[in-house]
Amino acid sequence: MLRRKTARLVMGAAIAVTALWSTTAMAETVRMWTFLNPEGTAPREVALAQIVKDFEAANPDIDVVVEPQVWDQMTPKFLAAHGSGSAPDVIWVVTDFLGDAIQSGSLADLNELLVNNWPEEKKADFKDAYWDLTSVDGKQYGIFTSRNYISLVYRPDLLAEAGINPEDLKTWDDLRAAAEKLTVKDASGNVTRYGFSAAYSEQQADPHPMIPHILASGEPLFHPDGKANFASDAGVKGLEFYTQMIKDGLSPSQAATWTVDDLFEQFASDRIAMIQGSAVRISTLQSKLGKDKVSMSLWPGVEAGKHSPAVMAGWSVGIWSGSKSQEAAAKFVDFMLADPGDKLWTEVGGQIPGMKSTLTELKEFISQPGNEYLSVAATGAAEAGWLSPIEFSVGGYRQALNRATQQVLVEGKDIKAALTEAEEHFNRQNGR
Template identity: 40%
Template sequence: MDGEQVVRMWTFLDPEADNGRSKALKQMIETFESENPGIKIVVETQDWEQMTPKFFAAHAAGNAPDIIWCIMDEMGAALDLGALEPLENLFLKDWTEEEIADIDDSFFNFGVRDGKHYQITHSRNYMAMYYRADLFEEKGLEVPKTWDEFIEVCQALTEVDSETGIQRYGFGQAFNVDKVDPQIMTSLLLDTQGNLFTDDGKANWANAAGEEALQFQLDCITKYGITPEAAVNLTGEELFTEFAAGKYAIITGGAVRVPTVRADVPFEPSAVQLMLYPSADGNGNSPSTINGWCVGVWSGSKVKEAAGKFVEAMMSPESDELWVTLGGQLAIRKSTMEKLGDFYEDPNNRYLTVVADGITNAGWPQPTDYPVSSWKNDLNRAAQMVMVDGSSIPDALASVAKDFDERNGG
């Protein structure tokens, strides 16, 4: 129609795909367009790993999408580039204190600069451990509280599956540098020293704590036999696929994937549950990475108001409920959690409560005061250097720390 405003949005979600998050997004777009006939939302689905770097290049070229789903790892770089519009310039200026209070949490305040908010975090994610609750029950195992207990549990679960004949390992890991998720050495390091970086943004893992963390991670292969050597080249995507096929009893992964994983397993879907990371002494849990997608408006957009209107619509009370009940995601609003109390109490949705507990009590938000590009890839590369190239652990960590510092200007 004449005068129609077209809002381009880059996201990894495909509104035509058959999964909960995509279906939820499609409903939101249809509702928004029916209520705003002068605005057309055009989704340009992107590869999730390449989307943010591609956005930075498009920003520099002046042809970026109006709405971007920026991976949380790169939020600091996005702010340094001036690529995002303050939401106060769009819709937040009109919000009441009560409305702000409903969404005010660590995610909302992620990346705040000079009191301005630049993003709303969607697909709120937390790195946790997926486990087969049916196998735990079968063997009378409890969720481990310490890393020593974790090893014992994984050893008990490492065997040939009596029903499928598959060699099952207690713990699956993935050290490939493609489509990377943080591995357990991240939590071990955070538990020991509280951060992966120094105050001025340099890598802080080429030290005794880093060496001990990487040694434990690799000992799962070489000493305890609970992880196969194939972990060296396995990608995060392949890890999920093999978990669904029954090859592992426990893996690490982003909690946001639970609904998708459950849809893929041949066994009882509710057997896929989440647990938080153990700790050295069992007093609490080792910290883990908070992640998600920072949804914001491109600072160079010619339709900022319309783009901001849809960003606001994606977090409305109605949309937030859709993200939770259809998409299996964490709520953005406190009011949504209160309204959906019965939903959270359902045993099939217990994982959402586990994730909320982890975020609140053992969550580590990545810094935005300095760039931290590709740190997960660096730590995985260190594991590969030791296992494949024969490097010593100190040399491998020193090498990737040097690469990180040079790449990020540290």
């Protein structure tokens, strides 16, 4: 009897293992490249992990494999992988190289794979400047996520201590005056906290804070033919504004070689009161400092009452045109970026919603103390934002401007000459 029972148990276990093996073998794999690691602890990473888990639970026939990449190298690496036929099924394309990706033929048309199956109200829910940027000649090459608005990030508690109301920072002169009040020195005259800083390394470079100065003047950052327009009068004044703050001790000299990660580390360590910062990073900073100690405002203007345009960036999620799993990839993209993904990105990841309906449905969440930056960024994107063009490649413009800053600060180069050299370098790099 015992022998028969044992045999039945072994046979049952074998059947279960066979069934499990069969299910796993039949599952279709969707590879995705992103800069986020779903095993990480940052809010966006936690959100992505939850989205993947929920999707696989709802779609047991599809396995999503996330392959984290270095963010500023990922899109060029994808373009190379497209050429060799080894690209991932789903790719997050950075704004600067979106035009290159579309023109290379590496991205599939999401209208055919996904959007044409949506009801009209769902299409309207997504349509905005980001949507229009990825729509070319009747084809939809991506849907944006991790939408970014890059402007002034500050410590509300430190500004309050200094008697500064963030709403009073209406002009660039106001910003400098606030930086002066927020800069603290010890008894020996050493700075223990700087008023303002950005990061000027060529590695992991954010758009230079001089760009809002150029855009506010009415000048374009690029001419219609794609050539750089960095060395305009507004560009010279903008770069002078930030380099002079370093020379005057209101910003740290080390910022010349700081990456964005270095800048955020210093901000989180109470070493800087105001920084140029991105909306997508605020949730991570708040997890370290507390929700009441990190906030965001629009850039000041040349004149009071008119905010300077801020650089809007983000990641256009697309599907590789050479993928053998486009249908499964489209199903995952829909889940990740629409319902329920958009709400998870907002509530868990602390990101600007991609759908208008999410803004409405999560109105109470967004209005909670510490979450106001979401509405600030959304308002800025609608009223005072700028997206880099995709008609021509703009890859390398961030690095060119940061290199010019380093030349002024480290080599003592004339600002106009440094920006003219940056223009020439960018134009040459892009064959213009």
